[in-house]
Amino acid sequence: xxxxxxxxxxxxLPQTRSFSLGDLVRRRPETITFVLLVTxxxxxxxxxxxFLQPSTLVDIGRASVVMGLFALGVFIILAAGGIDVxxxxxxAFTMYSMTVLVQRYMPGVPIALVLxxxxxxxxxxxxxxxxxxxxxxxxxxxxxxxxxxxxxxxLLSFIGTVWIMSLPPQMGAFGRLPLFQFEAANGATITLPFxxxxxxxxxxxxxxxxxxxxxxxxxxxxGGNADIASRLGYNLKTIHVxxxxxxxxxxxxAGIIHVCANRQANPFDLVGTEVNVIAAxxxxxxxxxxxxxxxxxxxxxxLLIVVINSVLVMVGIPSTWQRxxxxxxxxxxxxxxxxxxxxx
Numbered sequence: 001x002x003x004x005x006x007x008x009x010x011x012x013l014p015q016t017r018s019f020s021l022g023d024l025v026r027r028r029p030e031t032i033t034f035v036l037l038v039t040x041x042x043x044x045x046x047x048x049x050x051f052l053q054p055s056t057l058v059d060i061g062r063a064s065v066v067m068g069l070f071a072l073g074v075f076i077i078l079a080a081g082g083i084d085v086x087x088x089x090x091x092a093f094t095m096y097s098m099t100v101l102v103q104r105y106m107p108g109v110p111i112a113l114v115l116x117x118x119x120x121x122x123x124x125x126x127x128x129x130x131x132x133x134x135x136x137x138x139x140x141x142x143x144x145x146x147x148x149x150x151x152x153x154x155l156l157s158f159i160g161t162v163w164i165m166s167l168p169p170q171m172g173a174f175g176r177l178p179l180f181q182f183e184a185a186n187g188a189t190i191t192l193p194f195x196x197x198x199x200x201x202x203x204x205x206x207x208x209x210x211x212x213x214x215x216x217x218x219x220x221x222x223g224g225n226a227d228i229a230s231r232l233g234y235n236l237k238t239i240h241v242x243x244x245x246x247x248x249x250x251x252x253x254a255g256i257i258h259v260c261a262n263r264q265a266n267p268f269d270l271v272g273t274e275v276n277v278i279a280a281x282x283x284x285x286x287x288x289x290x291x292x293x294x295x296x297x298x299x300x301x302x303l304l305i306v307v308i309n310s311v312l313v314m315v316g317i318p319s320t321w322q323r324x325x326x327x328x329x330x331x332x333x334x335x336x337x338x339x340x341x342x343x344x
Contacts, residue, residue, distance in 0.1 A: 028285075028294075028297075029284075029285030029292075029297065030284055030285045030294055030296055030297030030300050030301075032285075033283055033284055033285065033297060033300040033301055033304055034300055036283075036304060036329070037300060037303055037304045037307060040304070040307055040308065040311065041307065044307075044311045044314060047314075048311075048314045050314065051311060051314055053184070054182070054184060054190050055184055055188065055190050056310070056314075058190050058191070058192050059310065060303070060306055060307060060310055061192060061196055062192070062193060062196065062261070063306050063309075063310065064199060064302050064303060064306050065195060065196055065198060065199045065254075065257060065261075066254045066257060066258045066261075067273070067276065067277055067280065067302050067305065067306060068199045068202070068203070068298075068299060068302045069198070069199065069202055069250045069251070069253055069254035069257070070087050070088070070091070070250070070251060070254055070273070070277040071277050071280045071281050071284075071298050071299075071301065071302050072202055072203060072206045072250055072295070072298060073087055073246065073247030073248070073249075073250040073251055074087065074247065074277055074278055074281045075206070075281045075284070075286055075293055075295070075298040076206060076209070076210065076219065076243060076246060076247060077140065077243050077244065077247055078223075078281055078286045078287070078288065078290060078293060079210065079219050079220055079223050079286065079290060079291065079292070079293050080219045080220075080222045080223045080239065080243055080290055081222060081223040081224075081226060081289060081290025081291065082133065082139075082140035082141075082243065082290070083139075083140055083141045083144070083278070083288065084129065084140060084144045084244065084247055085141065085144045085145055085148055085274050085278075086125075086129060086144040086145075086147045086148040086151060087247060087248070087250075087251040087254075087274070087277070088148075088251070088270040088271060088272075088273055088274055089147070089148040089149075089150075089151040089152045089155075090122050090125045090126060090151060090248050090251040090252060090255070091122070091251040091252065091254050091255030091258065091270055092151075092152065092155060092255060092267055092268075092269060092270050092271075093121075093125065093151045093152070093154070093155045093159075093255075094118050094121045094122045094125070094251070094252040094255045094256065095118070095252075095255030095256050095258060095259045095265060095269075096155060096159060096160065096164075096259075096265050096266075096267045097121070097155070097159050098114060098117060098118050098121065098255075098256055098259075099164055099167065099168070099171070099259055099265040100159060100160060100164070100265075101117075102114055102168045102170075102171065103164065103167075103168050107168055109170070110170065111170045111171065111173070111174045114170065114171065114256065115253065115256060118252040118253055118255065118256035119249045119252050119253050120249070120252070121252050122248040122249050122250070122251045122252020122253065122255070123245045123246070123248045123249035123252065124245075124248070125147075125151060125248050125251075125252070126244040126245045126246070126247050126248015126249065126251070127241055127244060127245040127248065128147065128244075129143060129144055129147055129244040129247075129248065130240040130241040130242070130243060130244035130245060131237075131240070131241060132146075132147070133240050133244065134236060134237045134240040134241070140244075155267055156267060159267070160267060161267055161268075163264060163265065163266050163267075164264060164265035164266075165264050167259065167260070167263055167264065167265065171256075171259065171260050172260070172263055174194070174195065174260045175193065175195070175259075175260035175261045175262075175263055176193070177193060177194040177195070178191045178192065178193060178194060179192045179193060179194045179196055179197060180192055193261065195257050195260065195261065198253065198257060199299075202250060202253075203295050203298075203299055206295050207295040207296075209246075210295065215239070215242060218234045218239050219239065219243065220291055221234055222234065222236065222239055222290070223289075223290030223291035223292075224290070224291040255270070258270065275323075275326075276305050276309075276326065279301075279305060279326050279329075279330050280298065280301035280302045280304065280305045281293070281298055281301055282301070282330060283300075283301040283304055283305070283329060283330065284296075284297030284298040284299070284300055284301030284302075285297035285301075286298065304329070305326060308322065308325055308326060308329070309322050312325065
């Protein structure tokens with residue numbers, strides 16, 4: 001066979017593309033988050049084997065619920081090219097006002113109705129964000145900074161500033177309701193609360209919205225380019241109202257779960273946690289500019305932040321270093337993602 005015929009035969013054969021780790025990371029940026037999470041867990045387990053005790057793992061799962069609900073709401077807004085920093089104010093407003101309402105006027109209402117009213121209350125506050133973003137036509141960051149102060153100001157000025165240390169019985173019982181429990185080697189009873197199920201259900205619902213509905217397609221289209229999405233026929237007002245309403249509903253649910261889990265209602269709670277939540281979403285591979293990201297990456301980002309906050313003390317690092325460590329991870333992740341994008 002001549003050389004020319006050999007070359008022609010090679011060209012006629014299907015070309016197989018070699019596996020590239022860089023291509024995998026570009027397509028699935030949450031891979032880096034997963035690798036970081038596994039690396040940290042292995043390192044901490046070597047330094048302090050107590051990390052692998054069931055009680056520690058259950059504590060991580062319990063601590064992931066509220067942050068995970070916040071992060072899912074932030075992610076769906078980031079996917080559309082926006083950003084929301086009012087979710088903690090929505091959660092605080094909803095959880096405290098709902099506790100006061102149930103305690104004073106609806107003492108016998110079922111916990112399912114309390115959860116539903118919290119979701120609706122959070123959604124209504126979120127819809128206010130969505131309408132303002134659409135009609136004012138200013139960046140959502142500016143709007144939600146304003147509504148964050150507005151919601152918190154109304155709460156503290158007109159609803160209350162006193163800690164509620166004794167919750168209505170049904171709320172306290174829901175916070176203690178076990179999904180499963182077992183006895184550890186030291187005799188302590190380890191309990192994974194029933195409310196943990198809320199996070200995987202919310203994650204699946206968010207995934208389905210983004211990947212199985214026309215609204216999900218519209219969200220990513222707006223995140224790619226809002227003007228083009230509008231010319232293609234997407235109703236931006238509907239999208240904005242849905243986005244912020246959905247994020248608000250998740251925040252309202254997170255707030256009432258936070259109250260039930262801690263068995264007290266503090267109107268000053270959750271202040272300052274916005275940075276950790278947004279960090280979790282960014283570390284999960286979502287871009288601030290929108291159009292990208294996955295629910296899996298968001299959950300991995302939440303687990304990474306929770307693990308960092310949980311294990312620093314276990315390995316002898318002061319808790320005051322938590323923000324420093326999280327900041328370093330954000331900068332490294334941002335630098336890596338930008339570098340990969342430029343190479344692409």
